[in-house]
Amino acid sequence: MKRSWLWALSFVLIAALIVPSAALAQGTVTILGVWGGQELEVFQRVMDAFTEKTGIKVQFEGTRDLPTVLETRLAAGNPPDIAAIQGPGQMHQYAERGALVDLSKHLDMNNIAADLGPAWIELGSHGDGFYGLMIAADLKSLVWYRPDQFAAKGYQVPTTWAEMEALMEQMVANGDTPWAIGVESGAASGWPATDWIEDIMLRTAGPEVYDQWVNHEIPWTDPRVREAFEVFGKIVLNSNLVYGGPVTVLSTNFGDSVNELFTNPPNAYMHRQASFITSFIREANPDVVIGEDVDFFLFPPIKEEHGNPMLGAGDMMAMFNETPEAVEFMKFMASAEAQAIWVGGLGKLGTNNKIDPAVYPDDVTRAMAEALNSAEVFRFDGSDSMPSAVGSGAFWEALVMYIGGEDLDSVLEYIENAAQEAY
Amino acid sequence: MGRSKLKRMMPRIAINALVIFxxxxxIIPTLGLFVTSFRSASDVASTGWWTVLTSPLKFTQFTIENYQTVLSxxxxxxxxxxxxxxTIGGTFLSVFVAALAAFGLSRLNFGGRTFFYGLIVMMMVVPTQMTFVPVLRLYNKLSLSGTFFGLWLVHTGYGLPFAVFMLHNFxxxxxxxxxxxxxxxxASVWTTFVRLAIPLSVPAIASLVIFQFLFIWNDLLVALIYLGGHESVAPLTVRLSSLVGSFGQSWHLLTAAAFVSMFVPLIVFFSLQKYFVRGILGGAVKG
Structure with missing residues (x-):
């Protein structure tokens, strides 16, 4: 009758749905990552190249909520084989818990050392093991500007902080606004300002103090941390120096803020942001030619003795399951062949030094790669290296509070309290 | 005369004005989303959607490019x-189980009935996120993770407390x-259930179906956890969220994606809406 027909149907459906998933087993590697849109398209090309070469299938799962999903899967015992994690901070946490596979047991470390350079290996190391493979980098110490506007107004690209301050004064005297800054980014609001603090910190306090600060060996209330906030505050809290003043900074999305450079006449003349900002510029201003209409100069050194260190971030991959397929994939991602596809498609910078510079999409990217390779000192994004409660929590919030006008001492104490619990 | 009539009309006018307001x-946020979904990426980045209001008939400023990109x-x-x-499996299973459970708790006499009902309703306050790890661990053992059937079961579980509560009162x-x-x-108990209770509670069941359908259709996190984000199993929500880059690039595509995804629930809502208001009131005035 009718009812038994219904039961039969549901059993068939159930059987049909359970069986195919069980077949997912041999010769597959599963990867979890945050990439979407164009990034996903390019990563698909990387995966296709891998499958073609080895015959191993790749299943990519993308979510921008990666920490939640990864944490849940780990706790439940079915992590992905490989995950693209946020950076050294996450890597250290997972490695400490024993969740990661030591890559030095599976990869030929001599080859890796020859290809990657010591800075990248150090970033991926925890204790004696090598856990995080940097597959690409973004350079952060960049100031974007329009050469034609600079030329028209007689502005010179500054090479020291004194010149930078003089340039800002000159712009204000001309009635121009030097900076465009936006720190809104949904739940992650505030992070674009952390890059400012890190860049300044590297230049006012130097790389050693920077490392101590990232590892919380000096407190947030230390005068050297305070100084970095003050240098940033001088700019961001001054409505003459930043377009729209602090209110606009807080309410403008970081990806939109760069567009103030492209109004006519420009609302602002400089924008400090990592290399990835070019994809936002292209999207919002299709006519703009990167490298001609807009170019970058390096964030100038502040204290001479600390030189001009480069701040950057990048894509790091870590292995959670010890399968031969996953090892093959990690090997592939370390190779110049795979990285060339990834960085060539996205304008990122490769970590493998055998990459042919010709793969970079334009001269601007080649110039960034050169700046990265020739940098005397390179440091990874500090907020991505701190425990997430601080690096992707209190630090972000504190900068929103600071730009919102809160007293610097209470802001620094706020982070310090969070840090004392997190480290 | 006109004056007194106006006086009588005043409260109604005030209420209407308030309702319209x-x-x-x-509707403004939705309208903004709708207008934005027809604007080009560079327009979205440079001006707000309300700027089209100054020249709404200038059709060249609108484009269907976003929809083309999303759909292709x-x-x-x-x-x-x-x-x-x-959604169909999850809605069907949860409404079916809830109807049986609510009928048993409401119409059958057995000891501890109020206790069990209270226990089920109490589950409404348990945050979904708390259950992820233990349930996923169980699913891995039973190899249910990554299957549609497993997802139907969790959606049934998450939906049951409210569904039982609603149907029980009805x-x-x-x-x-x-x-x-x-x-x-x-008549047997089964006959009274099928022939009496179900036909009489069509409005309540219809509105429950709408609720469940919307809930499951719009879900992103539960699907991501139990099913994973791989293309072959990912629902629309997961797929659409991957249109956006890791720094939020191309977010303007999401405006069009929202309307693509909204389309189906709207059809369900409008085809069942005549039951909806009756159903919401279902069980509200208990005799």
């Missing part, structure tokens, strides 16, 4: 199919005499 406030993304038809499989409000008369005529 509230509606306008309510690889795997869109697969994700539509996945969404339907998940069944309670049905007159006892009706069921006694049926029993005297020799």
């Amino acid at each position: 509230a509606m306008v406030i309510w 993304t690889g795997g869109m038809s697969t994700s539509f199919r996945n969404s339907f499989t998940i 069944f309670d409000s049905l007159p006892d005499d009706l069921f006694e008369a049926a029993y005297i005529d020799g």
Whole structure:
């Protein structure tokens, strides 16, 4: 009758749905990552190249909520084989818990050392093991500007902080606004300002103090941390120096803020942001030619003795399951062949030094790669290296509070309290 | 005369004005989203959507490019199919189980009935996120993770407390005499359920179906956890969220994606809406 027909149907459906998933087993590697849109398209090309070469299938799962999903899967015992994690901070946490596979047991470390350079290996190391493979980098110490506007107004690209301050004064005297800054980014609001603090910190306090600060060996209330906030505050809290003043900074999305450079006449003349900002510029201003209409100069050194260190971030991959397929994939991602596809498609910078510079999409990217390779000192994004409660929590919030006008001492104490619990 | 009539009309005018005002406030974000979905990426980045209001008839400023991009993304038809499989299965299973449970708790006499009902309703306050790890661990053992059937089960579990609560109150409000008369005529419990309770509670069931359908259709996190984000199983929500880059690049595509995804629930809502208001009131005035 009718009812038994219904039961039969549901059993068939159930059987049909359970069986195919069980077949997912041999010769597959599963990867979890945050990439979407164009990034996903390019990563698909990387995966296709891998499958073609080895015959191993790749299943990519993308979510921008990666920490939640990864944490849940780990706790439940079915992590992905490989995950693209946020950076050294996450890597250290997972490695400490024993969740990661030591890559030095599976990869030929001599080859890796020859290809990657010591800075990248150090970033991926925890204790004696090598856990995080940097597959690409973004350079952060960049100031974007329009050469034609600079030329028209007689502005010179500054090479020291004194010149930078003089340039800002000159712009204000001309009635121009030097900076465009936006720190809104949904739940992650505030992070674009952390890059400012890190860049300044590297230049006012130097790389050693920077490392101590990232590892919380000096407190947030230390005068050297305070100084970095003050240098940033001088700019961001001054409505003459930043377009729209602090209110606009807080309410403008970081990806939109760069567009103030492209109004006519420009609302602002400089924008400090990592290399990835070019994809936002292209999207919002299709006519703009990167490298001609807009170019970058390096964030100038502040204290001479600390030189001009480069701040950057990048894509790091870590292995959670010890399968031969996953090892093959990690090997592939370390190779110049795979990285060339990834960085060539996205304008990122490769970590493998055998990459042919010709793969970079334009001269601007080649110039960034050169700046990265020739940098005397390179440091990874500090907020991505701190425990997430601080690096992707209190630090972000504190900068929103600071730009919102809160007293610097209470802001620094706020982070310090969070840090004392997190480290 | 005109004056006194106006005086009588005043409260009504005030109420209407208030309702219209509230509606306008309510609809502005959706309207903004809708207008934005027809604007090009560079327009979205440079000016707000309200700027089109100054020249709404200038059709060249509008483009369907966003919709074209969204609909032509690889795997869109697969994700539509996945969404339907998940939502229809999940809605059917949860409403079916809830109807049986609510009927038992409301119409059958057994010890501890109030206790069990209370226990089920209490589950409404348990945050979904708390259950992820233990349930996923169980699913890995039973190899249910990554299957549609597993997802139907969790959606049924998450939906049950509210569904049982709603149907229980509705069944309670049905007159006892009706069921006694049926029993005297020799009807079994099953017959009273199928022939009496279900037909009488169509409005309540229809509105429950709408609720469940919307809930499951719009879900992103539960699907991501239990099913994973791989293309072959990902529902529409997961697929659409991957249109955006890791720094939020191309977010303007999401405006069009929102309307693509909204389309199906709207059809369900409008086809069932005549039951909806009756159903919401279902069980509200218990006899």
